[in-house]
Amino acid sequence: MAKIKLMKYEEALESFEVVIGLEVHVELNTTTKMFTTAPNAFGSEPNTNLTPACLGLPGSLPVVNEQGVEHAIRLGLALGCEIAELSGFARKNYFYPDLGKNYQISQGDDPIAENGSVEIELASGRVVHVPIERAHIEEDAGKLNHMGGSSGRIHGSEYSLVDYNRAGVPLVEIVTEPIIGSAAEAPEIAATYVSTIRDIVLGLDISDARMERGNIRCDANVSLRPHGTEKLGTRTETKNVNSLRSIDRAVRFEIQRQAQILADGGEIVQETRHWHEETGETSPGRPKSDADDYRYFPDPDIQPLAPSREYVEKLRQTLPEHPTLRRRRLRKEWGFQPLELQDVVNAGLLDTIEETTRIGVSPAAARKWWMGEIARIANERGDEPRHLISPEQLAEVVTLIDEGTLNDKLAREVIQGIIDGEGSATEIIEKRSLAIVSDDGALIQAIDKALEAQPDVLDKIRDGKVQAAGAVIGAVMKEMRGQADAARVRELIMERAKQ
Amino acid sequence: MSGNSAPYSGAETAKLTTDDVRRIAHTAQIEITDEEASSLQRDLSAILVGVESLTEFAQLDVEASVRPFALTNVTRADKPMDVLTRAEALQNAPEVEDGMFKVSSILGGEH
């Protein structure tokens, strides 16, 4: 691939106004596929999550998944869209071996949701409202594995193997209006928008939202026009940019590439482009042509959707707080730094931690335990933290710490016990004899023993070298196998020194 | 769904040329012989002339019917059913490798 000439980013922005548009595909986490009863599952053996309809077997028919529709309506509402009183399904016809029927069921001219707006917040704190044109329901395609040739690419491959497990998985495609006036922030707006969409769908619990698995996929449209002109420039559509960082980079790259071409007097070709993570470049895909006549027509097998207004309003009541607003609120309530909160969001623990704080645990403690010990164990076991232990169970542990019954080390053991199903915190403390020894008699005995080994300590303390107590405390904690309250031990040593 | 461009020369008269027919056959992914191209040109042109009066109704102020009756909201529960075993899924495949359907290398770009 010849080296692509790029204009400097700042220079490009001086000459041109940037217009971006984003198409985000969200895979829904329904139990079954959108138009057929095959399981919607990731990572299964090839061609095992199929019904006749996934393969387009003769005689098979589609029937709409009610859960998929509900998810789409809730997503539409969360995007601030109007929910159409009547929307329908259409066939998008094209031959490609990842489509079992050689048409994709989509919504053509009749999307279920239209005219919305999503509020996003940039790192600078600036709030941007991204206008949403539409969100519509469609089905995903299967997966092609290109064999022979180099690096699994379609070009140069000798043959391909098709796995239809993903064929028919529910998708909602969210299409923005052109986003104008974003200038230098365009790449960040694109990435932040997609990350906000991810937070929204996580909040709605309608998608696993794992970008590395393709649960959320982004196509980024970029066009440039000279400042002060009206007419939109020719746009390119960079397909399947599937990480937040790549979205930022791909938009930035296209701005620089297009600016250079335009400055050199060239023309932008309307085409789809592919993003290459390794090189950080885009390369041309198919040019748009007459062959892209998909011969859409209403699918006669599928009846239109006409959700009642009562139903839509009922679903509106189930919407969680908008993620941008929620973060702003939680940051304030919890006193977290933006990065600390981002870590919590990325770990998928925002709900869990909020739930934990609501039953009386301090935000700092909730964050410390969920993001620390529990996340560590979950990671080891390849499970979700929330599956291992409940907020109520953790709250009991934290209360015991606050009361002085447990210290951090003991608390870790108790949490391990809870996860292993040994019972409640109290039961585990009892069974494993883990509680801090609060019997002064036992502590004094241990202090005496330690002082015998280090007889000069008391004198040092009396001389004002208080830190000398540390060695005795350490010895006592060792003697007590960690089950002592270090603060109480210190108090007792100080009392002794005064005698 | 709609568009005003007219990719085929048949837009003005209902008739098609053999080149139109070849282009349509290509879109349909059907290989045709020259003989077929000329007989299809004749037949399709005759049919298109025969259905030409329909175009007069395109602007009529009535609904365009997709189906005989309008039902709405026909949905099903989100429960698995009718799942094929892998053997059933593959049993009619012309060629299989590693539990997947094997096809020759694909010319068309990615969609």
Add this chain to the structure above:
Amino acid sequence: MSEIFELTAAELSEKLEAKELSAVEVTKAHLERIANVDQQVHAFLTLNEEALATAEAIDKARAEGSHAGVLAGVPIAVKDVLVTQGMPTTAGSKILEGYMSPFDATVVEKIKKANLVQLGKTNMDEFAMGATTETSAFGNTYNPWNLKTVPGGSGGGSAAALAAFETPLALGSDTGGSIRQPAALTGTVGMKPTYGGVSRYGSIALASSLDQIGPAARTVLDTALLHDLIAGYDPRDGVSINTQWPSMADAARAGSTGASLDGLRVGVIKQLDSNEIQNGVKSRFEETVAWLTKNGAEVIEVEMPSIELAVQAYYVILAAEASSNLSKFDSVRFGLRVTPENTTSFEDVMSATRGAGFGAEVKRRILLGIHVLSKGQYDTIFTGAQKVRTLVINEFQKAFEEVDIIASLTGPETAWNIEQSSDNPMRNYLKDGATIPANLAGLPALSLPIGLADEDQMPVGLQLLGAAKNDDLLYKTGAALEQMVIDRDGSAVWRRVPTTLEETR
């Protein structure tokens, strides 16, 4: 007594119930009949090797006292458009030769559950595109009334099998007349139910908004008995109507036992009258109308100006939907694969396969469908067709405010000679002018024989068309007319099939 294979399904049912006959005897009689005559008729593409084993199991269950169902042990033929486990399903196309479905069509599942004995799969026009069964990739089917003539189509195999006494019952699919027109040409009975009344699941789609599965038999009552068995809501078919259907068999029995036609308002469509109707066909129709009037019905002429455009609209809509429905035949997951020499691409393999696997009529309609859905054509031809469809629907709605039922000929002529179909594709389609509107409007329509044309002694079919969900009224009226023919002629039409089918084996 008649031969076993001459008995109706209702008669067989009684004798099986009374244990005068066993399912094995009945099945054997029909398999023997098939062995004797099907070389001439060629109604069947595949025979069910399990037929006798199924019959044995049914007899055994009956002997053990379990109630096996009304039609238990009665044989049935299945049009090859319906997918079946255990028997190949081809839809009459080379592209599906040898295809084994991993699931049964809903109607097949129902007949299995009701313990009918499947005899085999019947011939049809390729993907149901045709009106003669001549477009089948697996050879013609011949009309038992005159082996030089066509049995109609697309379901010519099922109709010929009924007329030739190879089966008492058959399943078909009707997209523009594919059950009714073959019934008319073979002197048998065929019903296209209300759209959504019988599940389409497992029927290889031709045009999804027009396709309807339905029953066929030699008598109205038998057709109704089968209708009752296959009707009903199916969650696997998104256009299935969720309603409680009345018994069609009860309606048929009421009609044949002299239920009054007093006050029945019968419409006759003015626009279907034409000079091109064969004389003997026209006279039978006029007699029938006269008989209806004489017996208390009120015959009313109704105007349906759009019916002349219906054929055009039908043809465009069918082609559009079919072009998309038949895209799945691409050599990847099932069906034929043709790998041309010197090519390595998927696209070349796919188009060579589709070029070799589809017949001329199928190619013609797919190309037409692609064309009418393309930019520039959609907004004119396809939209025009959809709007004409609306007009047809509206005109029927208006007509059914004035009449209860519409009577017409099923087709303008009796069976014509094989290879004598017109070269002009549109002219052939015009022969379906009476049957097509029911599919566009989703209405129930029944074809039954009303006698023979004087000039060729070939059967003539009458079509009764009803408002949506009024299927039972068609059976009631149809059974009355069937009785009228028996009273007039001394025997039912189907009993008069000439015995040219010498058992030649």
